[in-house]
Amino acid sequence: MLQQLLRSANGSCRMGDIASSLLASRSRITHQVRRLEEQGLVKRGSMPQDRRAVLAALTEQGRTLGEAAMRTYSECVREHYLMRLTRPQQAAIAESFRRVGEGAEEALHDGDGRGGE
Structure with a gap:
């Protein structure tokens, strides 16, 4: 919070x-x-x-x-x-978190809890 x-x-x-x-x-x-x-x-x-x-x-x-x-x-x-991760591994995780964040944002606005692709 x-x-x-x-x-x-x-x-x-x-x-x-x-x-x-x-x-x-x-x-x-x-x-x-x-x-x-x-x-x-x-x-x-x-x-x-x-x-x-x-x-x-x-x-x-x-x-x-x-x-x-x-x-x-x-x-x-x-x-x-x-x-503990290589740069490419860090980039992959950052991209994954970005996508999860987008899905969460969509779910909040849609109200269905699904979001994402």
């Missing part, structure tokens, strides 16, 4: 959109956001143009922690997985 908020334009997302993209229930996201909020990493708010929508937004502390976590994660993946 922190990664999604980090990648958003202004560090915030509608909680319903977070639930959809993570394939999680809204109640699950509400629970997780509440826990992150208690830790001072996220704050909740409303959208000026749609008062019904609830936003989750990173705090400065959340942004700092999220960025550090993503750096650590990237370094671990590189060290423990990618460095």
Whole structure:
């Protein structure tokens, strides 16, 4: 969830959109956001143009922690997985992940869960 908020334009997302993209229930996201909020990493708010929508937004502390976590994660993946592969193997995996990502994106928009080719 922190990664999604980090990648958003202004560090915030509608909680319903977070639930959809993570394939999680809204109640699950509400629970997780509440826990992150208690830790001072996220704050909740409303959208000026749609008062019904609830936003989750990173705090400065959340942004700092999220960025550090993503750096650590990237370094671990590189060290423990990618460095064991040849460049062509790395390229093949990158292409596979790209295709899986496209399929997941299609499934989210289509709503059928199938996506892909």
